[in-house]
Amino acid sequence: MGGGWEADIDAEFETPKDGWEYRQVPPYKGRFWAFSRANMTRFAREGRLVYASSGMPEYKRYLDEQLGVPLQNDWDDLPPVSGRERLGYPTQKPIALLERIVAASSNPGDVVLDPFCGCGTAVHAAQKLGRHWVGIDITYLSIGLIQRRLMNAFPDINFNIIGEPSGLDDARHLAAVEPHQFQYWITQKIGGQPYRGGRKGADRGIDGYIYYTWNAVGAGRAGTAAAIISVKTGRNVGVAMVRDLCGVLEREKADIGIFVSVAAPSRDMAREAAAAGIWTDPITNESYPRIQILTLDDVFAGRIPKLPLLDRQAGYRRAPREAVSRQQPSLF
Numbered sequence: 133m134g135g136g137w138e139a140d141i142d143a144e145f146e147t148p149k150d151g152w153e154y155r156q157v158p159p160y161k162g163r164f165w166a167f168s169r170a171n172m173t174r175f176a177r178e179g180r181l182v183y184a185s186s187g188m189p190e191y192k193r194y195l196d197e198q199l200g201v202p203l204q205n206d207w208d209d210l211p212p213v214s215g216r217e218r219l220g221y222p223t224q225k226p227i228a229l230l231e232r233i234v235a236a237s238s239n240p241g242d243v244v245l246d247p248f249c250g251c252g253t254a255v256h257a258a259q260k261l262g263r264h265w266v267g268i269d270i271t272y273l274s275i276g277l278i279q280r281r282l283m284n285a286f287p288d289i290n291f292n293i294i295g296e297p298s299g300l301d302d303a304r305h306l307a308a309v310e311p312h313q314f315q316y317w318i319t320q321k322i323g324g325q326p327y328r329g330g331r332k333g334a335d336r337g338i339d340g341y342i343y344y345t346w347n348a349v350g351a352g353r354a355g356t357a358a359a360i361i362s363v364k365t366g367r368n369v370g371v372a373m374v375r376d377l378c379g380v381l382e383r384e385k386a387d388i389g390i391f392v393s394v395a396a397p398s399r400d401m402a403r404e405a406a407a408a409g410i411w412t413d414p415i416t417n418e419s420y421p422r423i424q425i426l427t428l429d430d431v432f433a434g435r436i437p438k439l440p441l442l443d444r445q446a447g448y449r450r451a452p453r454e455a456v457s458r459q460q461p462s463l464f
């Protein structure tokens with residue numbers, strides 16, 4: 133082996149000595165070894181050198197030992213929400229984006245607050261990364277969606293919802309001051325999905341759908357169908373409203389309608405509902421009233437519509453289950 137190895141890289145740059153050899157190989161013409169002889173010897177002993185066919189040594193770098201390139205301001209490496217991740221909320225952000233933000237700006241056990249949490253991407257990321265979280269949203273559409281999303285992704289999750297009606301008075305108050313929010317809330321409370329299609333005010337007598345599966349168990353034939361929900365928040369309800377719902381069933385070719393009313397129905401209304409007849413499950417021959425009236429009292433008494441088998445997931449996109457569910461104690 134020719135040449136000396138006493139200079140380290142700094143000294144070598146100060147007084148470059150062309151032509152030193154390492155295992156009979158000189159550096160490329162006009163270049164110098166990047167490492168001192170001591171380091172080169174250590175790397176060789178550690179197996180960190182790899183040799184080209186010319187005998188030229190190169191230092192082995194392992195990806196998991198590299199710091200990587202710091203992120204710049206423009207994050208264009210995250211694809212938009214698509215496929216199974218998409219939940220149908222118009223402003224949904226990719227979970228990978230929120231995971232990156234949460235991971236970069238907090239530690240496990242910290243509290244993440246999203247005061248406009250939409251479909252809950254930030255709280256989903258916070259839960260996944262072992263943070264506490266508080267999510268706030270003004271609409272029950274969001275609250276219901278986030279509730280389902282988190283329960284699908286983290287089946288063991290435990291959280292509280294604060295601010296939804298917990299009793300009759302609360303519910304009546306919501307119906308009086310925010311009828312639309314009341315519709316969203318009660319529809320989800322009875323297992324349905326709020327209807328948001330079409331122009332505002334042009335719901336054509338439909339406030340939501342409640343999906344059910346008939347004859348799902350055992351009979352070799354099954355179908356998912358939607359009962360139509362109509363919500364009445366006012367004090368003045370009458371028989372004409374029940375007839376209207378019958379008309380909607382005809383128009384939509386639906387078998388069952390659920391008339392949800394804050395005010396108690398009159399006898400005439402109950403009679404009109406009974407006159408709408410029954411729908412019979414074609415396989416089981418089980419009968420179901422075609423128009424079912426449900427009052428707020430019924431809902432708080434735990435009564436639900438009579439349907440073959442509620443399918444609470446039909447009509448909704450299901451958030452994929454997360455592989456890791458790190459449980460954080462609830463803050464409240």
Ligand SMILES: C[S@@+](CC[C@H](N)C(=O)[O-])C[C@H]1O[C@@H](n2cnc3c(N)ncnc32)[C@H](O)[C@@H]1O
Nearest residue numbers: 223224225248249250251252253269270271274
């Ligand atoms: C742009 S979205 C948030 C989207 C969210 N980052 C996501 O990825 O799902 C804004 C949300 O703020 C909610 N919002 C609007 N005004 C609010 C208010 N005063 N208080 C709480 N939430 C509000 C809306 O209901 C909506 O869900």
